[in-house]
Amino acid sequence: MSVADSDLPHGIVVGVDGSSWSRAAVRWAMAEATLRGVDLTIAHVVTPLSASTLLWPGGRIPEEVLEVQDNDARTAIADAIKIVQEDVTGTSRPQVRSEMLYGGVVPSLTGFSRSAELIVVGPRGRNEQHRRLLGSVASGLLHHARCPVAIVHATGAARVSGRSPVLLGTDGSPASEFATEIAFREAALRGVDVVALHVLVDADMSGLFAAEWSALQAVVQKPIAERLGAWEERYPETSVNLEIEFDRPADALIAASEGAQLVVLGSRGRGGFTGMLLGSVSSAVAQEVRVPIIVARPR
Numbered sequence: 001m002s003v004a005d006s007d008l009p010h011g012i013v014v015g016v017d018g019s020s021w022s023r024a025a026v027r028w029a030m031a032e033a034t035l036r037g038v039d040l041t042i043a044h045v046v047t048p049l050s051a052s053t054l055l056w057p058g059g060r061i062p063e064e065v066l067e068v069q070d071n072d073a074r075t076a077i078a079d080a081i082k083i084v085q086e087d088v089t090g091t092s093r094p095q096v097r098s099e100m101l102y103g104g105v106v107p108s109l110t111g112f113s114r115s116a117e118l119i120v121v122g123p124r125g126r127n128e129q130h131r132r133l134l135g136s137v138a139s140g141l142l143h144h145a146r147c148p149v150a151i152v153h154a155t156g157a158a159r160v161s162g163r164s165p166v167l168l169g170t171d172g173s174p175a176s177e178f179a180t181e182i183a184f185r186e187a188a189l190r191g192v193d194v195v196a197l198h199v200l201v202d203a204d205m206s207g208l209f210a211a212e213w214s215a216l217q218a219v220v221q222k223p224i225a226e227r228l229g230a231w232e233e234r235y236p237e238t239s240v241n242l243e244i245e246f247d248r249p250a251d252a253l254i255a256a257s258e259g260a261q262l263v264v265l266g267s268r269g270r271g272g273f274t275g276m277l278l279g280s281v282s283s284a285v286a287q288e289v290r291v292p293i294i295v296a297r298p299r
Contacts, residue, residue, distance in 0.1 A: 021122025
């Protein structure tokens with residue numbers, strides 16, 4: 001399905017839990033919904049406490065404990081709605097709805113993803129403040145969502161220039177076309193360029209002479225440039241700059257993201273990057289970058 005389809009009822013879905021990461025995700029999701037001209041759905045998932053009854057004295061969880069949980073959920077949603085109302089004014093404001101669900105967070109948001117253009121979350125949840133690794137919800141959605149997933153950090157999104165490019169991580173395979181489409185569309189909406197980064201990791205090239213390295217780059221670059229050229233024809237006002245590097249894919253993308261306003265990665269292809277599994281690359285990049293990242297999960 002094309003990312004341009006706008007008949008998905010939930011538009012962009014942002015998962016909220018009241019954390020600083022969640023608030024940053026709401027701001028970015030609202031701006032993205034405004035750019036795309038689609039609805040925004042604010043979702044909070046209440047995880048049932050029924051499984052904890054064995055740990056509760058007397059076996060039954062008091063009603064007041066459950067009521068506190070529901071009140072926390074309503075507060076998280078109200079805070080998100082307040083952010084939306086403060087951030088966007090005028091006639092361009094998209095329609096905003098809220099949903100409070102009961103169940104597992106990842107399964108619930110995965111269910112939403114079947115009828116959404118994009119799922120947006122923070123890198124960690126409220127109870128994972130001191131974790132350095134990607135949180136359980138963000139990691140779960142990267143592997144199970146049925147639409148693209150955006151992960152937004154609390155810091156960094158505001159420090160990049162509005163003219164900074166969109167960074168696309170590509171392996172040049174046909175399966176990476178969905179990520180390429182997303183990258184070009186996001187760049188066109190923002191009026192900026194695309195920087196396409198292809199990383200070679202299959203062999204030790206440290207001993208190559210400059211002429212040999214240039215020749216190898218030319219061979220690798222040709223088929224990728226042809227695929228990107230087709231997208232330039234569809235988006236004539238968007239330029240693309242292709243860069244070929246020899247490095248660890250995650251390290252190269254993290255370094256390149258310093259000059260970008262958004263990173264886009266695919267979830268299929270020759271392991272996402274030649275010789276690597278996507279999971280390790282996308283998780284590492286999503287964990288370390290300070291700008292929003294979209295992973296192009298297929299439907």
